[in-house]
């Protein structure tokens with residue numbers, strides 16, 4: 001009895017708990033009588049304890065209001081269980097969870113169910129009405145046994161890795177009681193079956209951020225209770241979905257698909273619709289807003305990146321409740337007259353980027369609502385600073401990048417009381433009106449001046465500033481000492497200017513410092529204290545001398561350190577190994593000297609040199625912060641920053657490829673070609689599950705190609721030609737689809753795509769033996785993602801490292817503008 005009580009206490013089941021996100025009063029919760037708790041039956045609390053013990057549940061803080069367990073008064077059985085963000089482990093089919101047959105409400109979100117599939121045993125929880133498995137890392141398909149959960153009214157599978165197709169037989173379509181269904185942010189691929197129309201009680205449906213394709217079935221019009229429909233970020237095609245009769249809709253998000261044709265005018269008479277996102281489609285035609293007894297309630301409307309042809313602003317100006325309006329990249333051929341927005345008295349955010357704006361409407365006589373807080377006019381062909389903004393006291397954010405505005409930044413700008421972000425990147429500005437301290441008292445926090453024609457000294461910055469980005473200008477003189485008075489400054493980016501003088505002493509208080517390609521002199525100040533927030537320091541291509549400051553060891557947040565192309569004279573900085581987060585280290589073209597193997601190691605791999613010009617290391621310094629500010633999603637940010645390639649090609653590196661290469665999990669491309677590597681291809685390469693390109697050609701590698709490479713599903717390019725490899729080429733589709741030339745010039749490879757068959761040969765499917773002097777080599781790459789570059793062609797044992805944060809150039813140019821100096 002004591003143990004039972006103890007386990008009951010463990011779950012705090014007696015504490016009166018209201019739930020944060022799904023409170024018992026939420027429309028989607030289960031009707032459980034929370035006021036009368038009873039002790040759970042021993043067999044139930046035992047099952048619960050066993051369930052908890054299947055996982056590392058040490059992080060389950062049961063005093064948190066969203067965690068808890070509830071038992072039913074009459075049966076003493078567990079009817080409700082909530083455990084958020086604390087379980088780590090695999091959810092097994094044998095889990096004791098599936099003994100809790102009386103569960104009606106199960107909330108297990110944000111746990112780490114490592115690569116678990118959904119056990120079909122969920123089907124045994126046939127009393128479930130509420131099931132939230134949001135953000136858990138589940139993989140695989142939704143099991144067919146889900147059709148047993150016929151009472152389910154709430155199902156949240158958002159943010160997992162579910163895949164596969166939904167066909168007309170899918171168990172989900174048997175769940176006729178569903179009112180809430182969220183399959184968003186998974187990897188479902190398929191068209192949308194007509195059977196979606198079976199889920200007549202749905203009030204909320206999200207299929208966003210998957211790979212659904214094809215047309216939206218007409219049966220969607222049967223979901224007449226729908227209040228929110230999110231189909232954004234898929235590959236859906238066809239004409240506008242039949243949503244006109246979904247009169248309860250308040251939110252419709254079809255953004256980032258391939259819908260074409262025109263927008264039905266009935267959208268603007270839907271009585272409850274307040275949020276409409278159609279951006280990023282191929283919609284054409286004009287927009288009609290008819291007079292209606294139920295005037296539109298639209299507040300948020302996002303129509304950007306479509307192919308509208310007609311004059312669409314005039315009708316939009318009838319939607320008088322609009323607060324957020326995105327009409328960027330409308331693809332219209334006539335200039336937009338800003339005065340058409342004057343009826344929108346509630347407008348807060350307006351984005352007209354990518355459209356030409358009628359010059360007259362930028363004058364001081366413009367009649368635009370003064371309520372505006374955010375105005376984006378990027379790429380609008382503007383020649384002169386819009387003077388009408390002078391009286392806009394509520395402005396917080398101005399974006400005028402990618403225009404052709406000349407002259408000086410007006411003095412009145414710094415007096416706008418709420419302005420915190422100001423971007424004029426990629427224009428032709430050459431200076432600032434007013435005295436050098438004109439901006440010192442302004443409220444400005446983020447200033448983007450990149451790619452203009454600014455000359456002369458950098459002005460005294462606003463005391464409140466957090467971020468200054470001014471690359472590709474012609475600022476001269478030294479970095480003003482006054483920046484050390486800016487206690488909120490975290491990002492200082494002044495690369496590609498003509499600054500001289502020393503690096504200021506206060507930079508250890510910043511988190512991102514980019515001073516690349518100037519003429520700075522002196523030493524890098526040795527001022528880094530314990531707890532310094534520094535994440536990125538780039539002082540490459542200057543005239544810095546002295547040693548690398550040893551106090552950099554204190555910067556435990558440092559991820560990016562680039563001092564290439566200076567005159568730094570120092571031994572190889574093995575001491576940087578102490579920095580746990582360092583990912584990119586660029587030392588090329590300096591005067592580093594000495595051994596490049598760790599002092600306490602006797603490594604045969606590297607030789608000692610008196611003086612080494614550490615080589616070229618290319619990278620594109622695209623910090624997350626640039627992208628955040630441009631309003632890109634987290635997802636794109638992640639993709640951008642995790643793209644990594646190592647290129648050590650074209651050198652004379654000898655020895656074996658260290659097995660520890662398999663630790664560089666983020667690698668997208670590895671190029672070790674044209675060296676003198678010996679030994680076997682490491683088995684651990686098969687652990688680089690993101691690898692898309694692998695070039696090991698022209699080395700002296702022997703043994704077989706590890707079978708695991710056949711299962712790297714992203715591998716698009718592999719080249720192992722001109723080695724001494726033998727045996728069977730692994731037969732995965734990614735490999736056999738390669739060109740023959742990728743395998744030629746080896747001692748004895750056989751199998752597709754080569755013509756030599758393995759039949760009859762004695763090709764043993766052997767795997768390479770464990771490498772002998774592994775210990776020594778581990779040391780090199782145990783710097784985890786620290787990738788070290790050495791100069792090309794400088795004797796044995798040196799390599800070029802290219803670490804490229806790669807990206808899709810087309811859209812980056814659209815977002816950030818061309819990465820070069822303007823012709824002033």
Ligand SMILES: *[C@@H]1O[C@H](CO)[C@@H](O)[C@H](O)[C@H]1NC(C)=O
Nearest residue numbers: 041042043044075076077099
């Ligand atoms: C658990 O206890 C309940 C209530 O007494 C009982 O109905 C049920 O059969 C028991 N289940 C098991 C597996 O012992």
Ligand SMILES: *[C@@H]1O[C@H](CO)[C@@H](O)[C@H](O)[C@H]1NC(C)=O
Nearest residue numbers: 121122123124125126145148
């Ligand atoms: C479906 O639920 C019933 C009870 O309603 C149960 O007997 C049956 O085993 C469940 N089926 C599966 C596949 O779990």
Ligand SMILES: *[C@@H]1O[C@H](CO)[C@@H](O)[C@H](O)[C@H]1NC(C)=O
Nearest residue numbers: 165166167168169170171193
């Ligand atoms: C659905 O199930 C029926 C009967 O089980 C089967 O004949 C049909 O091929 C299935 N359809 C799909 C799309 O799987």
Ligand SMILES: *[C@@H]1O[C@H](CO)[C@@H](O)[C@H](O)[C@H]1NC(C)=O
Nearest residue numbers: 197217218219220221222242
């Ligand atoms: C569901 O939609 C289809 C296609 O729009 C229609 O033919 C069918 O009658 C609808 N069913 C019901 C029950 O409304």
Ligand SMILES: *[C@@H]1O[C@H](CO)[C@@H](O)[C@H](O)[C@H]1NC(C)=O
Nearest residue numbers: 218221222242243244245246
């Ligand atoms: C919408 O409702 C009207 C009237 O009820 C009906 O005539 C029309 O067919 C419906 N449209 C769709 C697409 O379901």
Ligand SMILES: *[C@@H]1O[C@H](CO)[C@@H](O)[C@H](O)[C@H]1NC(C)=O
Nearest residue numbers: 306307329330331332333334
């Ligand atoms: C509109 O888009 C089409 C297709 O992308 C393009 O060819 C055309 O030049 C664009 N027109 C304008 C005015 O932007």
Ligand SMILES: *[C@@H]1O[C@H](CO)[C@@H](O)[C@H](O)[C@H]1NC(C)=O
Nearest residue numbers: 435436437438439440441442
């Ligand atoms: C900034 O504010 C300070 C203190 O209020 C004042 O002394 C100074 O003159 C102001 N500077 C400018 C340029 O307005």
Ligand SMILES: *[C@@H]1O[C@H](CO)[C@@H](O)[C@H](O)[C@H]1NC(C)=O
Nearest residue numbers: 473474476497498499500519
């Ligand atoms: C930088 O300034 C020096 C003189 O201080 C000048 O010779 C040089 O051309 C300038 N470089 C650039 C890129 O403007």
Ligand SMILES: *[C@@H]1O[C@H](CO)[C@@H](O)[C@H](O)[C@H]1NC(C)=O
Nearest residue numbers: 484485487505506507508509
């Ligand atoms: C760094 O910031 C701390 C705390 O704000 C401050 O005390 C210190 O003076 C600053 N150091 C420099 C060099 O600005």
Ligand SMILES: *[C@@H]1O[C@H](CO)[C@@H](O)[C@H](O)[C@H]1NC(C)=O
Nearest residue numbers: 528529530550551552553554
């Ligand atoms: C690290 O910072 C502390 C002050 O926080 C300083 O005393 C120490 O010298 C620094 N370490 C190095 C190696 O410079």
Ligand SMILES: *[C@@H]1O[C@H](CO)[C@@H](O)[C@H](O)[C@H]1NC(C)=O
Nearest residue numbers: 649650671673674693695717
């Ligand atoms: C690897 O680098 C060499 C140059 O050394 C280049 O020719 C080759 O194309 C690169 N391989 C890949 C896959 O990019």
Ligand SMILES: *[C@@H]1O[C@H](CO)[C@@H](O)[C@H](O)[C@H]1NC(C)=O
Nearest residue numbers: 659662682683684685686687
């Ligand atoms: C791949 O990684 C796993 C886990 O990270 C590890 O246990 C395994 O030894 C690695 N395989 C190879 C061949 O390195």
